[in-house]
Amino acid sequence: MLKLFKNLRKKDIFYALICALLVVFQVWLELKMPDYMSNITQLVQTKGASMPDILRQGGYMLLCAFGSLVSAAIIGYFSSLVAASFSFRTRGKIFKKVEDLPLEEVKKFRVSSLITRTTNDITQMEMLLSMGLHLMIKSPIMAVWAVTKILGKSIEWSLITALAVFILLISVGIIMKIVMPRFKIVQDLIDKVNGVSRENLSGIRVVRAFNAEKYSEDKFEKVNSDLTNNQLFNQKAFNYMSPIMSLVLYGLTLSIYFVGAILINTANLSDKIVLFGDMIVFSSYAMQVIMSFLMLAMIFMMMPRASVSAKRINEVMDSINNIKNGFIKTNKTGLSGTVEFKNVSFKYPDADEYILKNINFTANKGETVAFIGSTGSGKSTLINLIPRFYDVTDGEILVNGVNIKDYDDEYLHNIIGYVPQKAVMFSGTVESNINYGKSKNRVTKQKLEEALKVSQAYEFVSKLDKKEKSHIASGGTNLSGGQKQRLSIARVIARNPEIYIFDDSFSALDYKTDITLRKELKKYTGGSTNLIVAQRIGTILNADKIIVLEKGRCVGIGTHKELMKNCDVYKEIALSQVSKEELENAG
């Protein structure tokens, strides 16, 4: 957790110091107040006390109270500033960190978890800071100060107070010890309740089709009971806290009074008055001591929750980005639109098995290279290596004759146009989605229109009420799958890349749209290189080069006709989709 607090700026630490100073002042005022209070009480109790005296003492006390209020307000101001700026900066840092993370790390964390870490976990830390900062400084100062005020007054009373503090800390400790492990269990169980209900909701049609309502209810009931039982146990344990605290507080006062009575009774006449005064003072300060320890205990109870969050945040912060940016920002080779895989192998860092092994091929300017293979053959992974979502384990990938590791990311991303499997839409307008990010040249209105026309999106966009200025909801929920996919293709067309990468990007389009789109694309981007991952044979039939993958290995390279002759895997795939005669006709 401390590590995270290093994110505080010098200015914030300065503010925190101001807070600390003000807290000292506030504690001084607050410890001063009982004096005035007892003065007033005494004055009021004395017959014939003069009104001005009472007014003066009252004025002093109010002054103290007001001073304490004002300093609390200033402390609040600064601590909220520190806490809010801490969360602001940490959130910014983690967001930018995630943006830079390699996709495999993102996958490992899972997007939903990363979102929680960026928002909720930081909020937890912020709460600890804003509430804790004040208490964390105040309670030890208060405790120590109050202790010095009563120190040496009486051994008996000090012992009683120490005993009270001891009982308090022990009981808090025991309760924490009992509750903490369950705490983790409860968190997991809440996840489980969430999980089971999410399951039941997402599979609701399956549940009904199988008449499995009872089954799913029983399943939910089990986690529900588990959660309730554990939560009940924890809360029952916590329920001891408040009675124990009040018993200790009341018990302490009572004991101080009772012991005081005995002490006064046996003391010399001359000591009695002093003892009585001490007793009143002691009981009020002892209360302060106990309260400060209580506040400390509270903070310690808040800690574990925040430290869980801190750990989760640090996990993200500490994840290492192995993908280092290169420096090349210009085309030095004079080549354009070429991609070459030289003996490329890839596996995830922790995995044993290679996902891709010894892949070799070259795509020249203007060529269409297609990748086909069964589920899990590694075709998507292969294509994702080019924009450096992952880095190759062995071998190298050359774009325009230069190893992609040597390119500046921005430059590399301007050469290639990547269309993902799942269309991504950002909230905004059609235009802002197509105009997304930085490209070589600004996307003009004309260019935008062209891109929409080529991607077969122009027709439906022009039917929208505000055309290309129409609103798009986050995730494109107000568009159909096919529409999203067409817009995501338009986005890449508008960027004018040398090399197009389509990662199964036509799957949501029906055959007809698919074919028209690709025809138009071919016309429009004549000179650019296309890398296409596809499932449908029809999509790749006319590729210049088809690369057949099987379990991460290349089992065939060639045109459709060549492969039909010499590649069994390809033949099987093709025949599973269309009959022999049809293939021959088409070819």
Next chain:
Amino acid sequence: MQDKERKNNPPKRGPMGRGVPEKPKNFASAITKLTSSLKKFKVQIFLSIILAGLSAVLALSSPNRLSTLTDEISKGLIINTDNGTKLSEDILSTLNKDKLPELISNILNLNINETTIYKVNTSDISSDDKLKFNSSLSKINSDRENTMKYLGELPDSILDLLLEDSTYNDINITKEDKISFLKILSNINIESNDYSFIKELPSSIKSILLPTSTVDKEKVTTDDKVEFITIMSSLKENTPKNEIYKIMGTLPDSIQKIINPKMNMDRVKKIVIILAIIYILSSLFNFIQGRIMVIVSNKYAKDLRTKISKKINKLPLKYFDNNLSGDILSRITNDVDTIAQSLNQSLATLVSSLTLFIGSIIMMFVTNWILALTAILSSIFGFIFMFIILGKSQKYFTQRQEELGNLNGYIEEAYSGLNVLKTCNAKDESNEKFDKLNEKLYECNRKSQFLSGLMHPMMGFIGNFGYVCVCIVGALLASKEIITFGVIVAFIMYVRQFTNPLSQIAQAMTSMQSVGAASERVFEFLDEEEMTAEKEVIRLDKDKAKGKIEFNHVKFGYNEDKIIIKDFSAIAKPGQKIAIVGPTGAGKTTMVNLLMKFYEINSGDIKIDDISIKDLTRENIHELFTMVLQDTWLFNGTIKENIVYNRKNISDKKVKEVCEVVGVDHFIKTLSDGYNSTVSDNDSISAGQRQLLTIARGMIEDSPFLILDEATSNVDTRTEELVQKAMDKLMENRTSFIIAHRLSTIKNADLILVMNEGNIIEQGTHEELIKKNGFYANLYNSQFESIN
């Protein structure tokens, strides 16, 4: 503290979800529903309210007793005047001017008579002395009152003759003692009550004048008495009080013991015990109350969750089309939690705070109305101020939730589109947008936290302000002798008791607001219209079903105003393989939904074996169909559990058989735990394999009808072919419906229904449709079309 149980599940309305009470739309009705649903626990809640009230009443009575205890202890500071009086009475019993002369004469035992006069005159003392004696003699006789004076003035030689050793009260008094006694007596005035001479007296005389005695069970020796008298006589009327206490300290022990302040230890003990009992009882009530509420709130939360989970299965599917599942989840976890926790804490707080609040107001007015008004007015001023701040901070809190929601939304968008964000070089753009949102959140965060942080110090100030006001007004009233000082002391405590619960009430009220909002959401869900209750008119047994299905002018729309299926009529003969094809949005899946009675048809009818599905229960229909869907729904559990699902009496052998047919057996075997491996969200099982598992789940039990809705879309084409073969075998003699994107899947269907925009536009076998060269043929051929 219970708040700790809450955790990191992001609620729908922003990660802080519960932090801010949402304003319920209809607070009253939400609370009414909440109360009526709590009826089950009414005894416990009633008990807990009583206990909270009792504990508050006890708390109300304890300050008074504590102040009595203080009074009782302070009594131990005042000198024991009773014993003081006893002591002086004892001393004065011998030392008073009436008794003293008699005592003196007794001590001196001096008798001046003829014999003594003769004795003096005949002695060999100087004639001078004799002369003095004789002149004194006449004075003594004439001035009886000053006898001692004259005697004292006599020369030693005469006294030596006059006095004799003697005993009084067993005390020997020597002649010398008597002489010095007489000398001292001659110098003082006995009637002046000044007894300071006593210390100079010979000890024998002292012990006669101040005999050792016992006062209040304490033995006081002559010397102690002498010292006491000496010290006391040194006091002057204007000696300051603390000086007196200091001088008192020098008194002999026995005297100190007698006049020391006497604390009534028995009374002190009694009050301490009573207070201890009050405290213990109040804590005990508190504890029991807390425990009851902990149990009630958790049980209630569990009930609510169960109710919601059951409700999910009773709602028409339509509901889930219009509502996000995240929202429903949020109701199960966040809203239920909010209700349970606030119930747990607020109810008891509210009751005990109200009791304290009202109790202290009543006590104040009963004691003194002017001071009561002072206390209330001085606090009200502060409270108004506080509520203004509260309202302000509330505004920022809501704003903060909104900003948090916005930021959350943006983060979600950016994180899930990270690949595009990277390849489009949009980092700067995205950072800019993020920073803007983050900054907005920062502002609201800062303001809301600052204002809400003011609450607590404000409360403290209000308390102190009330204290001073009561003291000043109280002192004013006391100076005019309208009230006694005790009233002020009592009020000082009432002010504290009055201001503390108010803030708790305010807090409880805000948390009740969030309960209102949360319960509104929960009950809104629970009150949602359920699927129409069905009567089982006819039951079609699985074994007896022949397999005929007839669609008769079916018309349907998910919304009344948006008809999707316009006029669908078709007949499936027993054992036929029916394929439904068409572009996306043609209504293929909708047909299946209607067949499964997931939705109710607007008009027209569907008949199974000539029985209208309106006359069959949903359960019955579902029993007749095996259905494999496009979405590869697997739940968290082992592979075997996922395949067997809710079916009973399925042997492991059967599971394995089905998996072999579907072609996942080999894959399952490679997993570390085989069929007992857990299925979770991780990547070890691909989408295709997941789909095969769901197919296996569907195939494990035979049903007369089969529906495959894009069941193989995620499987690669070669695997699909294998599965297809297995399914073909499965579909033999069964009426089956197949929806597929890939036309190769359905080429061998007995009947292909080509749908477009909710209508059947073509039907027939593959060959027939190709020959027709219409929509289907066009669709089919486009997959081979060359782009060149």
